[in-house]
Amino acid sequence: DGGITQSPKYLFRKEGQNVTLSCEQNLNHDAMYWYRQDPGQGLRLIYYSQIVNDFQKGDIAEGYSVSREKKESFPLTVTSAQKNPTAFYLCASSPDTFSGNTIYFGEGSWLTVV
Amino acid sequence: DQQVKQNSPSLSVQEGRISILNCDYTNSMFDYFLWYKKYPAEGPTFLISISSIKDKNEDGRFTVFLNKSAKHLSLHIVPSQPGDSAVYFCAASALNYGQNFVFGPGTRLSVLP
Numbered sequence: 062d063g064g065i066t067q068s069p070k071y072l073f074r075k076e077g078q079n080v081t082l083s084c085e086q087n088l089n090h091d092a093m094y095w096y097r098q099d100p101g102q103g104l105r106l107i108y109y110s111q112i113v114n115d116f117q118k119g120d121i122a123e124g125y126s127v128s129r130e131k132k133e134s135f136p137l138t139v140t141s142a143q144k145n146p147t148a149f150y151l152c153a154s155s156p157d158t159f160s161g162n163t164i165y166f167g168e169g170s171w172l173t174v175v
Numbered sequence: 176d177q178q179v180k181q182n183s184p185s186l187s188v189q190e191g192r193i194s195i196l197n198c199d200y201t202n203s204m205f206d207y208f209l210w211y212k213k214y215p216a217e218g219p220t221f222l223i224s225i226s227s228i229k230d231k232n233e234d235g236r237f238t239v240f241l242n243k244s245a246k247h248l249s250l251h252i253v254p255s256q257p258g259d260s261a262v263y264f265c266a267a268s269a270l271n272y273g274q275n276f277v278f279g280p281g282t283r284l285s286v287l288p
Contacts (some may be wrong), residue, residue, distance in 0.1 A: 065218075094275070101184070103264060103280035104219075119275070151218055163209065164266075164276055166218030 064088065065167035067152050073175045074139065074146060082137045082170045084152030093135035094153040094164065097121060104151065110135055111157065139172060147174050178202045179267050181279040188286050194252040196282050198265030201246065205267040205277075210239060210250045213262045213281070222263075223250070255286045 065086045074080045086093065092111050096104040106119030110129040124143025129135055135154075139146045149171055155164040180199045188194045198208075206227040211219035225232040225239045225248065232239050238251045252259055265279040 067218075096278075101280075103179075103181075104278040106275060109275055149216070153218075163221045163224060165221065166211075168218045169216065171216070 065152055065154055065165060067150075067167035067170050069170060070168070071171045071173075073173050075175060077141045079138055079140050080172065082139070082150055082152070082172070084135045084137065084167060086133055086135075086152075086154045086165075086167075088154055088165065089132070090154035090165075091132070091157045092155045093129065094155075095119075095125070095127065095135070095137045096151040096153065098149045098151060098169075107137065107150075146172055148172060177280070178205075179265055179277050179279040181263075181265055181282045183282050184280070185283040185285070188255045188284065190257055190286055190288050191254045194250075194255045194259065194284055194286065196250040196252075196263050196265075196284065198248045198250075198279055199246060200248075200267050202267070202269065202277075203246070204269035207268045208239070208241060208248050209266045209268075209276070210237075211264040211266060211278075212259075213264060219264055252284075255284075257286050257288050260284055260286045 068083045094109040095107040105121050107125050108127040110116035116129050126138045151169045152167040153164045209224040210222040213219040223234050223237045223239050225241050230241050241248045262281040262283045264281045266276045268276045
């Protein structure tokens, strides 16, 4: 089945550790996104990528890094520089960012700092 | 400054009645709008969209209305069902300008049996 797969579903991070959240899509979409959701808040854009080997900062990129070496993969690394990493992280994709198309989401990953 | 606002954090409706969820935006360049439904600990799922060239789009029990002059859109669910209980996000994009989707903070809908 086509879709977006995020892993792991739950992840615990110790202070000072970097962790990487995986996102894979088999929808053949060009654009991919990472969002963060905090309790009672909407979705905030961390990074997005319109094409392989290219990505742009979103509204809250500080403390995060991404790569887009393959069309189907867009991993997010939460670095130790991110002061409040505990949140629900959502990966998404869309055919591109320049047409009236829908953005599709993965199931999300919970990250907790312990 | 929030470009997409959903001023009602929560809404309760009786089963079988109409649910109306509202969304306001400030950026006049927005030309494409979407509604998403989200259950706890899951990713949002797409419900319905509307382009700025239309003022209404209907899909089954869901209808979205767009009032461009007021920069306001609403989602109507008729009749409401208990399974509709979720958080609903409004999203907007200025696709012709290559701007990414901007999401509102969401409204939690509770449909009471």
